[in-house]
Amino acid sequence: MDHFKLPAIDIPRLELPPAVLNMLEEAKEKLAHRPKLLRQFLNCFPNTLETTTKLLDDGTTFVITGDIPAMWLRDSVEQVMHYLPLAGEDAALQRIIGGLIRRHIQYIRVDPYANAFNETASGWHWDASDETEQSPWVWERKFELDSLCFTIRLAYAYWRGTGRTDIFDEGFKSAMESIVALWKKEQRHFAESTYRFTRRNCPDIDTLRNRGLGMPVNYTGMIWSGFRPSDDACELHYNIPSNMFAAVSLGQMQEIAVWVFRDKALAAGMAELEAEVRHGIKLYGLYRHPEFGLIYAYETDGYGNYSLIDDAGTPGLLSIPYLGYAGVDDAVYQNTRRFILSRENPFYYEGAAARGIGSPHTPPGYIWHMALSMQGLTAATDEEMLEMIAMLEATDGGTGYMHEGFLADDPQVFTRPWFAWSNSLFSQLVCKAMKKGLLYVN
DSSP states (O other): OOTTSOOOOOOOOOOOOHHHHHHHHHHHHHTTTOHHHHHHHHHHTTHHHHHTEEEOTTSOEEEOOBSSSSEEHHHHHHHHGGGGGGGGGOHHHHHHHHHHHHHHHHHHHHOTTOSEEOSSSOOOOSOTTOBSOOOTTEEEOOOOHHHHHHHHHHHHHHHHHHOOOTTOSHHHHHHHHHHHHHHHHHTTHHHHOOOOOBOSSSOGGGSOTTTTTOSOOOOOSSOOOSBOTTSOBOSSSEEHHHHHHHHHHHHHHHHHHHHTSOOHHHHHHHHHHHHHHHHHHHHHSEEEETTTEEEEOSEEOSSSOEEOOOOSSSSSGGGHHHHTSSOTTOHHHHHHHHHHTSTTSTTEEEOSSOEEEOOTTSOTTEEEHHHHHHHHHTOSSHHHHHHHHHHHHHOSTTSSSOOSEEETTEEEEESOSOBHHHHHHHHHHHHHHHHTTSSOOO
């Protein structure tokens, strides 16, 4: 397959649920004094439902990323997270989100190592020549630790937000058991794992070195990951934000195991794994920076090597409070935040139009809208939150939508004009600010 010739996919336009329509009406009142921001919100808030979401006959939901006709576990969750606060009393939203969780579980039971899937067993792949175990359901089989965490994040938030437990069937329990077994195996990747991934004739960040095994790592208690949340290969393979996310997810799975499945033995195994991961982060994931003090590294190999960066995607170091690993006021997080929002972070850029975090996934000098939204969502002050909203408002390139990356000197130069996750995270930030009363003018 030539992966630059993407297959077409039919996404019928959904009728917007009542709670979503109500939110749009609320925004028209609260943002009337800021017409550009209002236009962006009215475009971005329903974008996932209007352009990427398909209800399937089996009761599940398929959500594409936007301009790529496949469903990423990670992206599809973040594309709907801003709807969860509205789902408690809206049956249509419950059908959509509950169906997405069920579709996730189906995919995890097909291949828990894969990051992206097809709607059917069509055999479409991003690159059919990848040297790994290929299923016709799998679009891409990059093992990214965070992918499985996002499934748990959505299921847990849906349960706590709606009180519904119908998603927690035997298939869900089986998927949780598979996740725990895989993560235990990947704690000792070189000794126990059969996962390999090699892609030929591609950039270095698109494949794993060392015959598909990745570079050597020491045992730390943390979980090995082949690729980052950006889909780029890890350099040192213990990705600290992803392991933080896994620790949070293991805590959430314990609650589900105890309160829904009444399985204390399963919960005990999860608790043991969580303790090992958290210990590994504390022992191997911290770095004493000469200027910023004790900070979290982005990656480590357990041999004393560190990657001191942050990437714009979630999970990243900036998103630690968003994930629930530590609070905004945590001292090490604040040190880390000062580092990653400085020129000491090689992917922090400042330009004539904006300043913020980019990614090795996009060209140098490109800031990601998602990073600006996350900076606003994790801001310690209302002033910083409003500053990020103003920056987002000013950098849409005149399109009325958020993008992936944009040139710090010229927002009209950008990547991915249709990127639903970025629209959703922006919407989540604006909703948070509206809820706090920061954008309302009497």
